[in-house]
Amino acid sequence: MKFRILALPLLALLAAAPAFADATVTIKNFDYSPMDVTIKAGDTVTWKNLDGEPHTVVSVDGAFRSKALDENDSYSFKFDKPGTYKYICSIHPQMKATITVQ
């Protein structure tokens, strides 16, 4: 009970922030981290590239696609529909990861 009371004002505060990400994926050393992320429908995921080499975030089924992200660039996408979204880096297709939307 105590936890809920504390959490409510916190959520309200975060929801008011304009670019709030429900989940963040960092790109470092040619890997997405974490590689598997589970979120709820309506949540936003933000990717941030920390490598000196550019990377992209490209959905295998075409649902989303970032431009080339240079070092420290970010990209966000809001997932409205439940499902499993596999994505790759279109510059280094050996890099692959998944977003699961419940």
Place this chain on the structure above:
Amino acid sequence: MNDKTSRRDALKCLGMGAGTLFTLSSGVFGAVDLAEAATRGNVGAPLFVQISDSHIGFNKDANPDVTGTLKESIAMVNTLPVQPGFAIHTGDITHLSTAEQFDTAQQILSTLKTSELHAVPGEHDVTDGPGTEFFNRFGKASGGRGYYSFDSQGVHFVALVNVMNFKAGGLGALGDDQLTWLKNDLASRPASQPIVVFAHMPLWTIYEPWGWGTAEALDIAQMLRRFGSVIVLNGHIHQIVQKTEGNITFHTARSTAYPQPQAGVGPGPGPLKVPAGDLGKMLGISSISINRAGKLALTDKTLA
């Protein structure tokens, strides 16, 4: 294993600095030191030069001045005693596919004395997906699809695109339409005609975990096997690796921008920072000529 031998040979080439001449005779490549070849006087007029991986827009430690090193590379071509018939750029002209980066690259490339330039895209040139910026500028020769062929001085040239539509975890790919087109394009050529095939990513498997290869590599090699003299060129890996398979010589070019690690060394194929004095030894171009015996010969030149 062949790959290991190739890498050892590549290192030998890097160490030679002045360049190595590869002569193709009866399908067998022999390496000759460039200085020695020049004194023999059997190096013919350059048929074309290969420029690769200029990455205009890159500005990190590995090379903060990629426009400068591209200009140096072009100056090296422009000072060749006999100008090549044309130049090819095997992709990654830009780093992030922006219009501004393409503008800068085209301004520099237009200073080539040889006016004809054939370019294939690298994955860095098509990060927008359809490759609009690249194809608006370089797609005319192919009607916007990127792959095409042409003939020059009796040699048949084939430009291929293997950086569109990557599959997860996959290698470069031509796709079914392009593979069928290639089969038809080569079918009518006599086996005696020298063939040069070029693309951005290696058209042979160098290192699969980093995607250094093309999915249809075996099909492509099968189509080329019947020809007496074939050179397959690419960029992408920013270092020289070479192998010979029958009459086919596969050769990857240096970058004009920055070196990359050897296959499997480090977390991934990113820019490799080397001591400033060593950078020029790891950047350069390739020159392909027909020698007096009518054979294709390949020469690598470094900036320093």
